Amino acid sequence: MTIESSASPLIFGGAQSPRAALPVLPPLALYIHIPWCVRKCPYCDFNSHTASPVLPEEEYVDALLADLDxxxxxxxGRELSSIFFGGGTPSLFSAEALGRLLKGVExxxxFASDIExxxxxxxxxxxxxxFxxxxxxxxxxxxxGIQSFQEEKLKALGRIHNGDEAVRAAGMARQAGFDNFNLDLMHGLPDQSLDDALNDLRQAIALKPTHLSWYQLTLEPNTVFWNQPPTLPEDDALWDIQEAGQALLxxxxxxxxxxxxxxRPGRPARHNLxxxxxxxxxxxxxxAxxxxxxxxxxIVRTWKxxxxxxxxxPAKSFKAGEKALTNEELPFEFLMNALRLTEGVEARLYTERTGLPLESLAEGRREAEQSGLLQVEPSRLAATLxxxxxxxxxxxxxLT
Incomplete structure (x- = not known):
């Protein structure tokens, strides 16, 4: 594929500004995908596949390390600030397999001394x-991955656990020495009421996790729910759930x-940040x-x-493709991530991470501020409520 030169010009009001070299590279993390699950959930659009009785752990670890090479x-010369095992269900793999993998990665x-x-x-x-x-x-x-504590909701979502197992899992995590854990919880579930949603949240809070991922169920293409959509709450009910849930949290x-x-204070997910x-x-x-x-x-995006x-x-390549981001794509790519953060980011980070001058955002910032969507704060890039x-x-x- 053709990769754009780092010196290719970007036009701002008739003048040309080259994208600068990056004097300091961003922090480096590692994402490791384990693609197998006990059963594919009807809402899931992740790259996951039903596991066979015996997983090819040894072969897959070998492939992961060869891929990393x-x-x-x-x-x-950078060190790893975080590693994230995602899936699928990474906990299907044995500790022996993950141990060999982590040793090979290190x-x-x-690894950073405080790696997450x-x-x-x-x-x-x-x-x-x-554990x-x-x-x-x-x-x-x-x-x-809890999603809900209520039996009928878990069945509707195709989950293999029940509410009691979800509660026990948090206790087992603590007993195993994990003082930092996230609970994944969904709302806007089939036929879910406001009380249902808040009861799930109250149960999750009672387990005292350090982090909660609480997000709305959406119907994604190429899923069972997309082709056979369940009855989901109306928009007004979803808004009530969102407001009440945020207040409770x-x-x-x-x-x-x-x-x-x-x-909790000091406990955001470092990998996701x-x-x-x-x-x-x-x-x-x-x-991955x-x-x-x-x-x-x-700046190059890759996919495997x-x-x-x-x-x-062995006859096939690990890498399925890659794409160098162009100067025209970078503003949207950067902000699509940074503006998800409720506090946004310092404006200088835009230039540090993209090599583009802050002026490249000037027109879009002005329009977004005038429409009340972006905070009027020169030193930060942050969305309004x-x-x-x-x-x-x-x-x-x-978008350009």
Missing amino acids: QDLHAVY QRIP ITLEANPGTFEQEK RAYRALGINRLSI AEHGYAQYEVSAYA NYWSFGDFIGIGAG HGKLSHPDGR TRLPKDYLN RGQLFLNDLLQNF
Whole structure:
């Protein structure tokens, strides 16, 4: 593919401004995709596949490390600030397999002394000894896929656990030594009332997680729910749930720092903060995506082969494609992430992470401020409360 030169011009009001080289590269993270699940949920559009009775752990770990080897050229001496095991259900893999993988990663890229290593897990796959072993490996954060505590809602979502197992999972996480864990919870579920949604939140809060991901169920293409849509709450009911839920979370000390992320003080997800602030991440595993900056100013998005059988096939390439972001695409790409943060980001970060002058946003900023979607604050890029609610409308100001 043709990669645009870092010196290609960008036109601002008739003048040409080249994209600058990046004097300081962004922090570096690693995303590792484990694509297997016990069962595919009807709402899920992630790259996940029903697991066979015996998973190819050894072969997949070998492939992940070989995949990582091909991206090492973009490390440029940086250390890893965070690692995130996503899926699928990464907790289907044994501690032995994940231990060999983590050791192989650290041999290739040094770990920061305070590295955050998160593992996604589902309550139906919790085993106390297994999670003690995960903690002993250095995995220090869990993200537990609860979605709901109510039996009828869990059945509608196709989940393999029940409410009691969800509660026990949080207790088992603490007993295994995890003092930092997230609970994933959905709202706007089929036939869900305001009381249903708030009861789920109250139960989650009672388990004292350090972080809550609370987001609305949406119907995505290529899912069972897209083709056979369930009856979801009306817009007015969804708005009532959102307002009441946010108030409840704030009352219990969970500050909203992103569209659907709430955390105790000092406990936001470091991996996701890096993503939203346009940091770099290597993506390895079937269907994984990455974003890598180069000192010459190039910023390249990558994506890997989706099907596990193809990813494990030595005759096929791990990388399915890559794209260098153009000067015209970068403003939208940066802001699509940064404006999800409720506090936004310092304006200077735009130039640091893209190599483009802040003036390249001038026209879009002016229009967004005049429409009440962007805060009038020269030193920050942050959406107003209205802008957070209408983020797509806000971002339209920065499309070219």
